[in-house]
Amino acid sequence: MIELQRLTKTYGEKTAVDGITATIRPGVITGFLGPNGAGKSTTMRMIVGLDRPTSGTALVNGHPYAASRAPLAEVGALLDAKAVDGGRSARNHLLALGATVGIGKRRVEEVLASVGLSEVAHKPAKSFSLGMGQRLGIAAALLADPAVLLLDEPVNGLDIDGIQWIRELLAELAAEGRTVLLSSHLMSEMQLVADHLIVIGQGRILADTTIDDFIEESSSGGAVIVVSPDAGTLAPLLAGDGVTLTTRDPGRFEVRGLTSAAIGDIATEHRLRIHELTPITASLESAYLELTRDSVEYAGTTRKAA
Numbered sequence: 001m002i003e004l005q006r007l008t009k010t011y012g013e014k015t016a017v018d019g020i021t022a023t024i025r026p027g028v029i030t031g032f033l034g035p036n037g038a039g040k041s042t043t044m045r046m047i048v049g050l051d052r053p054t055s056g057t058a059l060v061n062g063h064p065y066a067a068s069r070a071p072l073a074e075v076g077a078l079l080d081a082k083a084v085d086g087g088r089s090a091r092n093h094l095l096a097l098g099a100t101v102g103i104g105k106r107r108v109e110e111v112l113a114s115v116g117l118s119e120v121a122h123k124p125a126k127s128f129s130l131g132m133g134q135r136l137g138i139a140a141a142l143l144a145d146p147a148v149l150l151l152d153e154p155v156n157g158l159d160i161d162g163i164q165w166i167r168e169l170l171a172e173l174a175a176e177g178r179t180v181l182l183s184s185h186l187m188s189e190m191q192l193v194a195d196h197l198i199v200i201g202q203g204r205i206l207a208d209t210t211i212d213d214f215i216e217e218s219s220s221g222g223a224v225i226v227v228s229p230d231a232g233t234l235a236p237l238l239a240g241d242g243v244t245l246t247t248r249d250p251g252r253f254e255v256r257g258l259t260s261a262a263i264g265d266i267a268t269e270h271r272l273r274i275h276e277l278t279p280i281t282a283s284l285e286s287a288y289l290e291l292t293r294d295s296v297e298y299a300g301t302t303r304k305a306a
Contacts, residue, residue, distance in 0.1 A: 001026055001179055002047060002148065006056035009042050016042045018203035019056065024181050026147070029174045031194030031211065032183040035292055039203040040183050041079070044150050047181075048077050060148055072101045076141030077150040081133045086126030090117050090136050093125060094143055101144055111139040116165070130157030138166070148179040155189055167193050187285035191215075201292050211284065218287030223256045224263060227276035234272045238263060254280075 002024040009017040017039040024030045034040045045051040047058045049066040058064065060075055068074045084093055094108040112118045115135040120128075125136060134157050141149060151170075155163050170193050174180050184190050190197075190211075197214050199207040207214055228234050231251045239245060243257035255263060260277040267274045 001061060002181065003059040003062075004043070004047075004056070005059070007043065007046060007053055007058055008055045009039075009046060009051060010054045015203050017046070017053075020200065020203070020205055022198055022205060022208055024179055024198070025196075026179040027174055027177050028195040029170050029180045029182055029193055030196045030198060031190045032181055032198050032200075033190065033288060034200040034206075037202075038200045038292075040200065041152060043200070044077070044079055044152060044181070044183065047150060048075055048079070050079075070101055070144070072097065072144035072146065074146055075148045075150060076144065076146040078134075078137040078141045078154055079150065079152045081130075081137035081156075084125045084133070084136065087124055089122050089124055090128070090139070091121040093136065094139060097140055097143055103144060107143065111142050114142065115139040116162075131159060131162055134158055135162070138169075146178075148181075149173060150181050152183045153185070154182065155184065155186060163189065187283070187288060191284040199288065199291060201294075206291055215282050215284055215287050218282040218290055223254050223280040224258065224260050225252070225254055225276065225278040225280065226263060226274065227252050227278075228267070228272065228274045230267075230272040230274075233270070234267055234274075237266055237270060237272075 004020050004022045007017055007020045008015070020039075020043060032040055032044070042051060046053050047060065047065060049064065060068070065071060065075055088096070091108060091112065094111065095105065098104060098108055109118070112121045115138050117132065117135055117139065120132065125133065128136065134154060138151070138154060141151065155166055158166065167189075170180055170182065174195070182190070182194065194211050197207060197209060197211050198205060199214075209217075225248075226234070229251055231253055235245055235247075235253055238255055238258060243255065246254040248254060260279055264274065264277060
């Protein structure tokens with residue numbers, strides 16, 4: 001388990017992380033989302049002691065990570081896949097890491113096989129592609145069989161087979177009761193693998209909820225498009241507490257606060273015609289963009305045609 005208690009980090013006048021309090025629980029995959037500059041990487045670095053908090057605490061299994069007697073066996077982290085001596089082979093890189101906690105060749109060969117690098121384990125890390133480097137970073141994170149995993153953009157550079165593999169791996173790790181904190185900008189992947197979400201913007205928590213609730217509560221979902229030649233008569237019949245109606249064009253309007261079934265029943269009761277009832281289902285991407293719209297620090301502009 002990871003516990004963040006009013007965690008804050010400032011650099012001069014810049015506040016990168018601003019009083020974050022959250023609990024990342026075992027047995028679920030927690031997605032960690034936020035725009036560039038939101039404080040995700042800084043938070044993850046503070047969890048593993050690479051950055052010292054200005055105030056507040058980050059606890060791993062009840063104590064600071066730096067106080068752990070066997071850090072690699074407690075937390076496996078992939079924060080920067082390039083943080084490898086490029087002249088070392090993949091095998092020697094893992095052997096060197098393993099030597100710090102008494103892990104030998106047998107376990108190294110196991111993790112090399114699990115990430116698909118056995119055949120290239122003798123090659124220097126600097127010769128690896130981006131995807132191969134990611135696999136080596138994941139192997140290092142798994143080396144000491146830790147109970148807590150921190151993975152920053154783990155699918156970056158992976159091909160479709162590698163992406164499928166990492167999905168299955170994360171599901172297995174969570175099913176084993178491990179704590180998994182996953183940061184990624186790929187919303188489609190996050191929607192497929194995450195159970196819970198923590199979203200931050202400008203160093204503050206914007207949401208801490210299940211992924212299903214996050215999407216459901218988005219205003220970009222939960223609506224029904226109604227197309228009816230009797231729209232002028234039907235729309236007033238649907239109005240009521242908690243129901244909002246938005247006219248799109250004659251004969252077509254949007255309803256929030258009623259299901260498709262309820263709208264159909266009301267239309268049938270009054271013998272009104274309906275040509276279309278289309279529920280609008282929000283995606284994680286649309287819900288995320290809606291929530292973080294005012295928290296983007298580095299926003300570009302769209303070129304307009306001349």
